[in-house]
Amino acid sequence: MSGPLTERRQMILKLVIQEFVDTATPVASETLVRKYRLPVSPATVRNDMAALEELGFLTHPHTSGGRIPTDAGYRFFVENLMERTSLSPAEQRMIRHQFYQVRGELDQWVQLACAVLARTAHNASVATAPRAEQLRFKSLELIAIHETMALAVIVFHGGIIKQQTLPIEPGRTPEDLRRAAGVVSDLLADATLTRAEELAAVATFNGVPLSEFERTLVDMVVRAMIAFEEQAQEQIYSDGLLEMLSQPEFMPASGRDDAERAIERLRRTLEILKSGRGLGPLIPQALASGGVQVIIGGEHGEDAMRDYSVILARYGVEGALVGVLGVIGPTRMAYPRSISTVRYIASLMSNLLADLYYANPRPSEPDVDTPATS
Amino acid sequence: MSGPLTERRQMILKLVIQEFVDTATPVASETLVRKYRLPVSPATVRNDMAALEELGFLTHPHTSGGRIPTDAGYRFFVENLMERTSLSPAEQRMIRHQFYQVRGELDQWVQLACAVLARTAHNASVATAPRAEQLRFKSLELIAIHETMALAVIVFHGGIIKQQTLPIEPGRTPEDLRRAAGVVSDLLADATLTRAEELAAVATFNGVPLSEFERTLVDMVVRAMIAFEEQAQEQIYSDGLLEMLSQPEFMPASGRDDAERAIERLRRTLEILKSGRGLGPLIPQALASGGVQVIIGGEHGEDAMRDYSVILARYGVEGALVGVLGVIGPTRMAYPRSISTVRYIASLMSNLLADLYYANPRPSEPDVDTPATS
DNA sequence: CATTAGCACTCTCACTTAGCGAGTGCTAAC
DNA sequence: GTTAGCACTCGCTAAGTGAGAGTGCTAATG
Structure with a gap:
């Protein structure tokens, strides 16, 4: 009954998606013919639409009123119909420029990535900070704040730092602090958490037992590493809520039902963004696979995510320091643009x-757009 | 015509506000009598309400349907009617415990303060990081990341740190880095921005001209200080959007008009929280005055804030390291609770x-609640 | 003179009905 | 396979209706 997926039907599917993404209203056969000057009549388009519906790519919210794509429709579009674009050179330049302005300030990178993602893809964005598979200690610095308080700066491989205050006994000189920090730095050099714990248990350096103060410092480092290990898993940056809010999905133009649902939707979205719940399972997945992942609506089991699509990509240095970033928005989303944005920013961050x-730094400005495998 | 503000009328105003804060619906004369067992008839209450309305403390959204407080009504309530409460000891303990858990990790304090504020006051919260009136350099540490890249950790008075990467020439030894950092640390010790700029211009240390590398470092520090000066002004942390979203104001229980407005309201709120616009003028004001500031609805000129109240307090060490934190929510807000929450957390952070x-640390746990002057 | 009972009046809310218009599905012709 | 024609469906809007809530006013009361 349904018939084959002819060339024309694919084009119609593509147009329906394009149109729906643009207008956010169900698209009618006649509109399509008029707007795209199709060389066939509305009736023909209707027939094809009916076929596409039976194939599972389109639906009908109501008997009257046009068609909208299903998740499967979007999926087919993303996989087969969409032409793979890149951001325009001008946009790429603008983005690079913004990153250039915070070069060096690596604590700003993730936030900036979120901000740019959101603005460019016109949707909400998420990102995790880059994270080593194995946290590795690099060095410890101690700076006296006053007689009884010092600031410890613990540095890990990959530029991750953690600051911590700790009380000290009044007698200690700056030289004292420096020496102790030096000992601990050397002792724990390049240690992973487990290694650090072992070393803490032994509590000797070159056969010499650690002083009490040094032991305190080692303990502090171990605790900091544990805390980091636990916390970093959950820390998800996000931005662009406002961007997403201005999508018509959240404007109750129509009835009151719609409005109620819009608010409810929004609340859910907020929860997702805030806690990363719903993203949880996706992130390890994105970390595992390279390339850009596209999860459309209900494909991802979580019910709360039924109306949203997520586009994620891993970024960073393989095996050393990796994170995930991406875009999240209504299923009715400009996939080509979102995907190329995510791809571009991921590659930028990787560089x-x-x-x-x-x-020997690679050129930190990808000349065109180093595509990851999809 | 309006008549005097008798004792009873004040009580009625208070009850109306209490009731309205609780239920979020206009309160009727009869409800009041029934619920609070008033020894007068609804008619009497109505008369008093009419008087309160003429005094400008109450309004009528519609001819039928009860009364709601005006901004002036809330103001009078806050100033004269409200009993000054403190958080319950149990709550205080719980909050202290949470801060205790991140003791030492001062980069977490502001975030935690926001989170706790939001959860405790059931509203959105905002905070600025503590900030010295004069940023003062403390010390510089350099850690080699690899042959051509180092991580600089710039420490300022008050535990403010800034990390920065910088390229280095391949030849440099760790010892090299340490020495250079030491020179710069000593040279710039305790310098303010202007002083640092002067020193950078002179570029000598104890009469000896700085090496090129050292000059680079000094320049970096100066740039970092400038960047900080500019940025810190605007950086506003916030939390608790979800908390606020669950306020009935944002639930379109009634008509569609309401819903539309709810979304619009929400969008505005988001903008305010995100950019701190609308808070801008308030923050310096709060910094200037001690104590807890309460800004109700339209009292603050900004139109976008007409439906919101803001409760702000300064925290920190007078003249050395201060910030602002507070709560923002619908004018229909539990003022006593919000105010005591803000007050408590501000004093906690100050300690x-x-x-x-x-x-000589003061007891870092305020035993009851060190009230700031209001 | 403050208080109160009684009552008419107002205005919102929720529900129903009717009409319109958009868009489809089907059928029959090409 | 394509198309014109047309009946049919269904959501949306506007208008109308009844109920209920709550007030404002008036007149009676201590």
Whole structure:
């Protein structure tokens, strides 16, 4: 009954999606013919639409009123119909420029990535900070704040730092602090958490037992590493709520029912963004696979996510320092644009991080757009 | 015509506000009598309500349907009718415990304060990071990341740190880095921005001209200080959007008009929270005055804030390291609770920061609730 | 003179009905 | 396979209706 997926039907599917993404209203056969000057009559388009519906790519919210794409429709579009675009050179330049302005300030990168993602893809964005698979200690610095308080700066591989205050006994000189920090730095050099714990248990350096103060410091580092390990998993940056809010999905133009649902939707979205719940399972997945992941609506089991699509990509230095970033928005989303944005920013961030890792920096400005495999 | 503000009328105003805060619906004369067992008839209450209306403390959204407080009504309530409460000891303990858990991690304090404020006051919260009136350099540490890249950790008075990467020439040894950092640390010790700029211009240390590398470092510090000066002004942390969203104001229980407005309201709120616009003028004001500031609805000129109240307090160490924190929510807000929450957390944060500043730490747990002057 | 009972009046809310218009599905012709 | 024609469906809007809530006013009361 349904018939084959002819060339024309694919084009119609593509047009329906395009149109729906643009207007956010169900698209009618006649509109399509008029707007795109199709060389066939509305009736023909209707027939094809009916076929596409039976194939599962389109639906009908109401008997009257046009068609809208299903998740499967979007999926087919993303996989087969969409032409793979890149951001325009001008946009790429603008984005690079923004990153250039915070070069060096690596604590700003993730936030900036979120902000740019959101603005460019016109949707909400999420990102995790880059994270080593294995947290590795690098060095410890102690700076006296006053007689009984010092600031410890714990540095890990990959430019991750953690600050911590700790009380000290009044007698200690700056030289004292420096020496202790030096001992601990050397002792724990390049240690992973487990290694650090072992070393803490032994509590000797070159056969000499650690002083009490040094032991305190080692303990502090271990605790900081544990805390980091636990916390970093959950920390998800996000931005662009406002961007997403201005999508028509959240404007109750029609009835009151719609409005109620819009608010409810919004609340859910907020919860997702805030807690990263709903993203949870996706992130390890994105970390595992390279390339850009597209999860459309209900494909992802979570019920709360039924109306949203997520586009994620891993970024960073393979095996050393990786994170995930992406875009989240209504299923009715400009996939080509969102995907190329995510791809571009992921590659940009990867290059930035690579500079941190490799002595011989690759050109930190991807000339066109180094596509990851999809 | 309006008549005097008798004792009873004040009580009625108070009850109306209490009731309206609770239920979010206009309150009727009869409800009041029934619920609070008033020894007068609804008619009497009505008369008093009419008087209160003429005094400008109450309004009528519609001819039928009860009364709701005006901004002036809330103001009178806050100033004269409200009993000054404190958070319950149990709550205080719980909050202290949470801060205790991140003791030492001063980069977490502001975020935690926001989170706790939001949860406790059931509203959105805002806070600025503590900030010295004069940023003062403390020390610089350099850690090699690899042959051509180093991580600089710039420490300022008050535990403010800034990390920055910088490229280095391949030849440099760790010892090299340490020495250079030491020179710069000593040279710039305790310098303010202007002083640092002067020193950078002179570019000598104890009469000896700085090496090129050292000059680079000094320049970096100066740039970092400038960046900080500019940025810190605007950086506003916030939390608790979800908390606020669950206020009935944002639930379109009634008509569609309401819903539309709810979304619009929400969008505005988001903008305010995100950019801090609308709070801008308030923050310096709060910094200037001690105590807890309450700004109700339209009292603050900004039109976008007409439906919101803001409760702000300064925290920190007077003249050394201060910030602002507070709560923002619908004018229909539990003022006593919000105010005591803000007051308590501000004093808690102040004590935490005082520990950083004074060698002899005051007890970091305010036993009851050190009230700031209002 | 403050208080109160009684009552008419107002205005919102929720529900129903009717009409319109958009868009489809089907059928029959090409 | 394509198209014109047309009946049919269904959501949306506007208008109308009844109920209920709550007030404002008036007149009676201590």
